Amino acid sequence: MNDDHSRELYDRALSVLPGGVNSAVRAAIEPYPFFVRKGDGGHIIDADGNRYVDWVMGLGPLLLGHDLPESVRAGIQQKASEGPMYGAPAEVEVDLAEFVVRHVPSVEKIRFVNSGTEATTSAVRLARGYTGRNKIVVMQGGYHGAQESTLVEGDHENPKPSSAGIPSSFAEHTLPVPFNDEDAVREVFEEHGDDIAAVLTEPILGNHGIVHPEDGYHEFLREITDDHGALLIFDEVITGFRVGGLGCAQSEFGITPDLTTFGKIVGGGFPVGAIGGRAEIVEQFAPSGPVFQAGTFSGHPVTMAAGLETLQFAAENDVYDHVNELGDRLRSGLEDVVADQAPSYTVAGTDSMFKVIFTREGTGVPANAADVKNAETDRWRRIFWGQMRDRDVFLSQNQFECQFVSYAHTDEDVEATLEAYKEAL
Ligand code: PLP
Numbered sequence: 001m002n003d004d005h006s007r008e009l010y011d012r013a014l015s016v017l018p019g020g021v022n023s024a025v026r027a028a029i030e031p032y033p034f035f036v037r038k039g040d041g042g043h044i045i046d047a048d049g050n051r052y053v054d055w056v057m058g059l060g061p062l063l064l065g066h067d068l069p070e071s072v073r074a075g076i077q078q079k080a081s082e083g084p085m086y087g088a089p090a091e092v093e094v095d096l097a098e099f100v101v102r103h104v105p106s107v108e109k110i111r112f113v114n115s116g117t118e119a120t121t122s123a124v125r126l127a128r129g130y131t132g133r134n135k136i137v138v139m140q141g142g143y144h145g146a147q148e149s150t151l152v153e154g155d156h157e158n159p160k161p162s163s164a165g166i167p168s169s170f171a172e173h174t175l176p177v178p179f180n181d182e183d184a185v186r187e188v189f190e191e192h193g194d195d196i197a198a199v200l201t202e203p204i205l206g207n208h209g210i211v212h213p214e215d216g217y218h219e220f221l222r223e224i225t226d227d228h229g230a231l232l233i234f235d236e237v238i239t240g241f242r243v244g245g246l247g248c249a250q251s252e253f254g255i256t257p258d259l260t261t262f263g264k265i266v267g268g269g270f271p272v273g274a275i276g277g278r279a280e281i282v283e284q285f286a287p288s289g290p291v292f293q294a295g296t297f298s299g300h301p302v303t304m305a306a307g308l309e310t311l312q313f314a315a316e317n318d319v320y321d322h323v324n325e326l327g328d329r330l331r332s333g334l335e336d337v338v339a340d341q342a343p344s345y346t347v348a349g350t351d352s353m354f355k356v357i358f359t360r361e362g363t364g365v366p367a368n369a370a371d372v373k374n375a376e377t378d379r380w381r382r383i384f385w386g387q388m389r390d391r392d393v394f395l396s397q398n399q400f401e402c403q404f405v406s407y408a409h410t411d412e413d414v415e416a417t418l419e420a421y422k423e424a425l
Contacts (some may be wrong), residue, residue, distance in 0.1 A: 029397050039065075041067045044066065054394045056394055061263075064406060076309065079092065088129045099312070100276060104248055105251070110262075111282065113295055113302075114295060116145045117144075121338035123233050123235075130284050132228065135196045135197070136174055140178050141207075142175065142205055179217075182220050198231040200235060206353065210353055212348070213253070222325075242323075242352055259275060268305075269306055272303050323405045323411055326405045334347045341425055345358055
């Protein structure tokens with residue numbers, strides 16, 4: 001495969017961008033990332049003209065794929081042609097807020113920001129401001145963006161910053177517990193119950209190989225947070241408007257969180273984040289309440305138009321049927337492909353999320369971060385990713401990030417991908 005132009009671009013990038021990229025995960029591709037020239041339906045084409053079936057889909061935002069339907073594209077272009085932004089409210093912000101409130105029952109009010117990271121940062125501040133408490137419980141292996149309160153590793157007895165540049169005193173307020181471990185959650189509430197502002201979790205861990213909640217786990221979290229006057233925050237940056245369709249994963253699980261963070265799909269491919277939830281809590285944001293939150297680009301009109309047009313298109317067409325059906329076919333096809341390799345491989349995912357995980361000791365479907373840590377990360381990186389790329393399939397760049405089906409993907413893409421997996425394995 002010719003990738004001379006990508007190599008040249010990477011050399012140029014290395015001299016002006018740290019690590020040659022603007023987001024750490026993009027450099028995970030070895031020996032260097034390919035540079036993308038453009039998207040095309042369910043595919044992308046790199047700087048050297050190589051075409052790949054794209055299951056990364058911008059890391060999740062592109063529910064409709066790279067070719068936006070005419071109505072969506074027209075709505076975005078119209079907004080952009082009216083001046084990019086105003087520093088004053090615009091009707092389209094209210095339109096998108098009303099759409100979310102109408103479809104996600106736990107959301108009575110919502111504030112839009114510019115990224116998932118900003119959403120979770122503001123949600124944590126809001127939970128602390130509302131409860132007057134300091135600590136948050138998070139799941140080991142969960143990811144909530146590049147923010148100080150959640151870049152924490154270790155366990156609740158010994159939380160440590162997982163990045164340089166974060167004072168250890170910040171990490172003291174974050175209590176990591178294993179996902180799906182009710183006893184660990186009970187223990188932290190016994191020890192710190194009076195000072196826990198919130199439990200923050202993805203409904204399905206999507207940055208750790210796709211880890212599903214065990215039956216009753218979310219109900220348990222709902223109950224224990226209620227009992228202790230703490231908030232339950234669902235981080236639906238990945239699952240929002242993907243799992244469970246327009247009602248999001250919370251509707252699938254039948255759980256009503258106090259707050260939900262959104263990102264990715266709700267901006268239709270443009271930078272976005274949002275914090276929604278019970279009105280009395282969200283009203284604590286300035287200017288109606290004492291929790292400061294503001295942003296020059298927040299509720300950006302072009303983003304709001306892209307999000308609204310995307311979600312309206314999904315509401316009026318067979319988007320979720322299509323992506324979920326292809327997701328089912330991919331997962332069951334992959335089960336067949338890995339069957340004779342069992343127990344070294346596990347197929348995980350639901351709806352339009354999927355992932356093949358390499359498990360060193362055949363732990364089966366991972367229940368938590370420790371199980372996923374058994375995965376053969378090196379093998380994934382060194383051998384597997386390259387094998388799939390050589391077969392014109394673009395998968396997420398590391399073993400732990402999930403992959404996404406879009407409305408633009410076709411049966412042929414599924415077949416070609418299953419064939420490539422078969423050969424690569
Ligand atoms: N929360 C979850 C669950 C995510 O998966 C991500 C990013 O992938 C974030 C938060 C951070 O979002 P962003 O990258 O838009 O800051």
